[in-house]
Amino acid sequence: MTIDLLFDSILxxxxxxxxxxxxxxPDLFKAVVLFxxxxxxxxxxxxxxNAPDIALAEAAIGAGLTGALMLDAAxxxxxxxxxxxxxxxxxxxxxxxxxx
Amino acid sequence: MSEFLIYGLAAAALxxxxxxxxxxxxxxxxxxxxxxxxxxAVFLLLITIAERNQVDGVADPVPHAMVLTGIVVAVSAxxxxxxxxxxxxxxxxxxxxxxxDGST
Amino acid sequence: MENRDPIPDSGPIVRVLSIILGVALFGILxxxxxxxxxxxxxxxxxxxxxxxxxxxxxxxxxxxxNFRAYDxxxxxxxxxxxxxxxxxLRQATRLPEQPAARSPGPVLDWLVRMLIxxxxxxxxxxxxxxxxxxxxAFQAGAVIGAALLxxxxxxxxxxxxxxxxxxxxxxxxxxxGFMAIATLLFITGWTFLEYPPAWAGLIIVIVELxxxxxxxxxxxxxxVAARPDDSATExxxxxx
Amino acid sequence: MSxxxxxxxxxxxxxxxxxxxxxxxxSRVIGLIGAGLTFLLSGLLVLHVWQSGVWxxxxxGWDVPLGISLRADGLSAxxxxxxxxxxxxxxxxxxxxxxxLTPGPSQDPSAALRTGSGRGEESGAGDSPEAERGGTEVWxxxxxxxxxxxxxxxxxxxxxLSNDIFNxxxxxxLLTLASVALIILQREQAAIVAGLRYLLAAFLxxxxxxxxxxxxxxxxxxxxxxxxxxAELTGTATQVAGGLMAVGLLLKAALFPLHFWLPAxxxxxxxxxxxxxxxxxxxxxxxxxxxxxxxxxxSAGTVSVEQMIGGLGAVAIVVGSFQAIxxxxxxxxxxxxxxxQVGYLFIMIPLAxxxxxxxxxxxxxxxxxxxxxxxxxxxxxxxxxxxAGVLLSALGHDRVWHLAGSASRFxxxxxxxxIAGMSLMGLPPSAGFVGKWLMLRSAVESGQWWWVVILLVGxxxxxxxxxxxxxQALQHDVDEHTEPHPVPKLMTVMVFxxxxxxxxxxxxxxxxxxxxxxxxxxxxxxxVVED
Numbered sequence: 006m007t008i009d010l011l012f013d014s015i016l017x018x019x020x021x022x023x024x025x026x027x028x029x030x031p032d033l034f035k036a037v038v039l040f041x042x043x044x045x046x047x048x049x050x051x052x053x054x055n056a057p058d059i060a061l062a063e064a065a066i067g068a069g070l071t072g073a074l075m076l077d078a079a080x081x082x083x084x085x086x087x088x089x090x091x092x093x094x095x096x097x098x099x100x101x102x103x104x105x
Numbered sequence: 106m107s108e109f110l111i112y113g114l115a116a117a118a119l120x121x122x123x124x125x126x127x128x129x130x131x132x133x134x135x136x137x138x139x140x141x142x143x144x145x146a147v148f149l150l151l152i153t154i155a156e157r158n159q160v161d162g163v164a165d166p167v168p169h170a171m172v173l174t175g176i177v178v179a180v181s182a183x184x185x186x187x188x189x190x191x192x193x194x195x196x197x198x199x200x201x202x203x204x205x206d207g208s209t
Numbered sequence: 210m211e212n213r214d215p216i217p218d219s220g221p222i223v224r225v226l227s228i229i230l231g232v233a234l235f236g237i238l239x240x241x242x243x244x245x246x247x248x249x250x251x252x253x254x255x256x257x258x259x260x261x262x263x264x265x266x267x268x269x270x271x272x273x274x275n276f277r278a279y280d281x282x283x284x285x286x287x288x289x290x291x292x293x294x295x296x297x298l299r300q301a302t303r304l305p306e307q308p309a310a311r312s313p314g315p316v317l318d319w320l321v322r323m324l325i326x327x328x329x330x331x332x333x334x335x336x337x338x339x340x341x342x343x344x345x346a347f348q349a350g351a352v353i354g355a356a357l358l359x360x361x362x363x364x365x366x367x368x369x370x371x372x373x374x375x376x377x378x379x380x381x382x383x384x385x386g387f388m389a390i391a392t393l394l395f396i397t398g399w400t401f402l403e404y405p406p407a408w409a410g411l412i413i414v415i416v417e418l419x420x421x422x423x424x425x426x427x428x429x430x431x432x433v434a435a436r437p438d439d440s441a442t443e444x445x446x447x448x449x
Numbered sequence: 450m451s452x453x454x455x456x457x458x459x460x461x462x463x464x465x466x467x468x469x470x471x472x473x474x475x476s477r478v479i480g481l482i483g484a485g486l487t488f489l490l491s492g493l494l495v496l497h498v499w500q501s502g503v504w505x506x507x508x509x510g511w512d513v514p515l516g517i518s519l520r521a522d523g524l525s526a527x528x529x530x531x532x533x534x535x536x537x538x539x540x541x542x543x544x545x546x547x548x549x550l551t552p553g554p555s556q557d558p559s560a561a562l563r564t565g566s567g568r569g570e571e572s573g574a575g576d577s578p579e580a581e582r583g584g585t586e587v588w589x590x591x592x593x594x595x596x597x598x599x600x601x602x603x604x605x606x607x608x609x610l611s612n613d614i615f616n617x618x619x620x621x622x623l624l625t626l627a628s629v630a631l632i633i634l635q636r637e638q639a640a641i642v643a644g645l646r647y648l649l650a651a652f653l654x655x656x657x658x659x660x661x662x663x664x665x666x667x668x669x670x671x672x673x674x675x676x677x678x679x680a681e682l683t684g685t686a687t688q689v690a691g692g693l694m695a696v697g698l699l700l701k702a703a704l705f706p707l708h709f710w711l712p713a714x715x716x717x718x719x720x721x722x723x724x725x726x727x728x729x730x731x732x733x734x735x736x737x738x739x740x741x742x743x744x745x746x747x748s749a750g751t752v753s754v755e756q757m758i759g760g761l762g763a764v765a766i767v768v769g770s771f772q773a774i775x776x777x778x779x780x781x782x783x784x785x786x787x788x789x790q791v792g793y794l795f796i797m798i799p800l801a802x803x804x805x806x807x808x809x810x811x812x813x814x815x816x817x818x819x820x821x822x823x824x825x826x827x828x829x830x831x832x833x834x835x836x837a838g839v840l841l842s843a844l845g846h847d848r849v850w851h852l853a854g855s856a857s858r859f860x861x862x863x864x865x866x867x868i869a870g871m872s873l874m875g876l877p878p879s880a881g882f883v884g885k886w887l888m889l890r891s892a893v894e895s896g897q898w899w900w901v902v903i904l905l906v907g908x909x910x911x912x913x914x915x916x917x918x919x920x921q922a923l924q925h926d927v928d929e930h931t932e933p934h935p936v937p938k939l940m941t942v943m944v945f946x947x948x949x950x951x952x953x954x955x956x957x958x959x960x961x962x963x964x965x966x967x968x969x970x971x972x973x974x975x976x977v978v979e980d
Contacts, residue, residue, distance in 0.1 A: 009211060010107065011114065013111045017112060021115060024122050025122055026125075028125075028135060028139055033134060036135070036171075039137050040142070043145070044145070047148075047149065051152050051193070054108075054164075055154060055156050055159065055162075055164045056172075057170070058173075058267075058339075058348070059176075059269070061172055062345075062348045062351070063176060065348055065351035065352060067141075067145065067179075067180070068175055069351065069355065070428055071141060071183055071184075073153055073178055073432065074184055075134065077435070078187045078191055081191055081194060081195070082194050082200050089198045090432045107279035109245075110243070110247075112838055114239055116447075117235055117238035117239050119419055120656075120660060121231040121234045122231065125228060127653060128223065129222040129223060136647070140652050140653060143653075144659075147659050147663055148661075150664075150667075150787075151663045151664045154251070154663065155251070157667075159255045160250055160254055160257065165250075165256075166252075166269040166272045166288055168251070168666065169309075170272040170281075171615050171662075172408055173273060174619065177284050177347055178284055178287050178622050181288045181290070181291035182291065182622065182625075182652050184291055184431035184432070184646065185291040185431070185626060185630075186645060186648050186649060186652070187294060188294070189633065189645040190645060192641055193638070196418050196638050197246050197363045202645065204380075208442070221747055237689055241686040242686075245667050249667070249670060250670070251666070259511070275509065275519055276509065279508045279631060280517065280615065280619050282621055283607065284619055285464075285924055286600070286623055287622050290623065291626055293593075293597070294471070297597075297630055298633060315895050348505050373472075377469065378470075381466060384466070388459070388466070398509070401455045402509040402510070403509045435698060
């Protein structure tokens, strides 16, 4: 019983730490990868909480699908996989407003 | 049975951290990530409640159904928000929400 | 290390206020959680008493597709709306075709050939299992959607699956099929979203099948439509 | 007849899906049929509640707490009736509006309606090969409008009828996604930013609401509104849940200072969408809030919180009105006016709240007054946004200072704008007057004189921005060098019809007010007499 509780506590703390890291990791890609890890650990917590089917959904949809969407978007927004975006830095927002 | 308290408090903490993230982070993707994790926090609380409500080893299926519904709703909203964010980024190159200043 | 997203990126006053707000919120929520009873039964007994009448044995499936089918029905509409909204954003009635010239390559080809049948089998298994054990339409839909997506991203010309009519039909199948069944029964005198007891199991399986397919295609549509027009924004002379 | 409550949800859904499946130009016909039928069914539902009282329906034949129930009392019927009437007006207007947007060989009014940057049009051109490859299907904004609008309408009816707090969450999400998809219909850059911000804000609001639902379920073990009302919850968890749900819904209803997303979202959408958002969608969240506040959290509420919400409403009235006066674009002015008018709605909370005697009749007066104000605002604001849409498509702009002299060209439009403005100001004999009068009376009777001041000042401020528009329009120096595009008659007729409704409902208020008494959460005048 106590080992279980210890495990639960560590899992809960890890979740909170991961959540914080997702929001503060300087690299956006890393943040998304951490987000997927967060989703998978969340699914693990739900398995512990006697909800294996919901854990399955979270792993597939919450971590997997959402993570894939996020990675794809992060790829575009950091300009790493979409070379056509000329200037991702929002430095000259007033200039590029009108004509392309 | 203090499993309930551990995960319940974890859900509370996650919700609060995510709110902080939504307020302070200006990058659209961070906001969407924070909103998603906020959803996970609520779902965690619901599943903890389901586990608390168990009778003879069967967890309360109503919160489970609510979470499943919530996950699908959350991914729908997230995917739509990402589609909007990416279009916005492709149009302007911005990664933050900028006001239009009333100009057209 | 590229650092395109300076963190933290809001002013110090906002940050301090937000931290205060966050801590206060945590305190309030923690008080609420601590105030809750540690022992309760919720609706577990209520569900378990009537599960025999639902047509399935797995409690969450019974709640999702029978006791609270209205929620699930509307939830499928939310998914449909999101996919439809993403298509509006492209001003398209169908998904763009995959650039043709991309060849999968031997390793990817082998991987895809292995993974896709595996994923589809897993999906169907999850769906079938959902009536009496963990699993169900949404999980199965996600897995099958991932398989379809993989097929698409690895350069295979998909089987005409995403023509305008197919796409529309697939997106609609779950919500409209569910609605058609419920409406037909409703017209013939049953309560709305009530299933005749003898048919409940069969109806649930049909509805789950339709939802699975819609979920799978919606996920593909959301993933593909979320990308800003790659074809339109690619430099002129690039492959279409 | 007793099943009309189901059909009022089903019919717009069926028609929306049919319009979606058919696509193209014929979606308009299906959309119109759907609008007509839904209007009729809404009327029948009102009639049914009027004659037979509160309607309750157990979905799937499962009793609560196991299943989900639908419930239509006077309040639900009142709002469904409003949605039906306003929705029909918007639909008829939209037929012509989106026809003008359809690309055709005639002159190009779409260019006048498009206020977006060149960038959007460029990528629009980039998409056209996509559409061409799809065969005969050309992408039309109108073709997407009809299914989405039908779904939006259905989700409003879902919201007004649902009696289950989790189902209401799903309904809210449905409403949000349909709204955002409609905002971005023309894909203008401004609309996409506004839609995204709205979506994120609404998502946050939903999460707060859902956390509240989780806490309530943990505390009470049921989700049905009726059972929750009977449980008379008072614990800490319930109070926290009430706070979370209230904040989430205030964000969705755009009460100051949570209104930041509203002006851009409501002003950058196409006119029929702006009208639906301001007139109806905001009321969805407002409805849910007062439903919960006065039925579930009745015993958990405190005077100080209620006064605080009323205070925010007061600030919203002042700030929103001043912002409206400052705006240079008509649609933004009308959107800020919505911020102010939402403030009025929330003054109802302290007036009908637990201040003073819980059995007092002023609570019911304030409650009906607030709702009557919501009704009048629904018609008046829809008319105003549709009027702005007419001006925008005729003149190609909506800058207030360039409307000079246009009253001679659009007399009916400005007449309607004036009538609608009168209702917003609360001048007799408009419907806005009835609402404001009831709230004023309640404020005086309960001795909360400070709300009297706010209500009166708010009326003056409203007069300010309405007067700016009208005085510009009535000037003599006509701007000669722009010949306005012809605007279909039906659009003008609908603008007038909605404004006229906001007046007529002031002349004939007895029946709607009586309707509100059915199943009201207060000691009503009728029940006092019966006792």
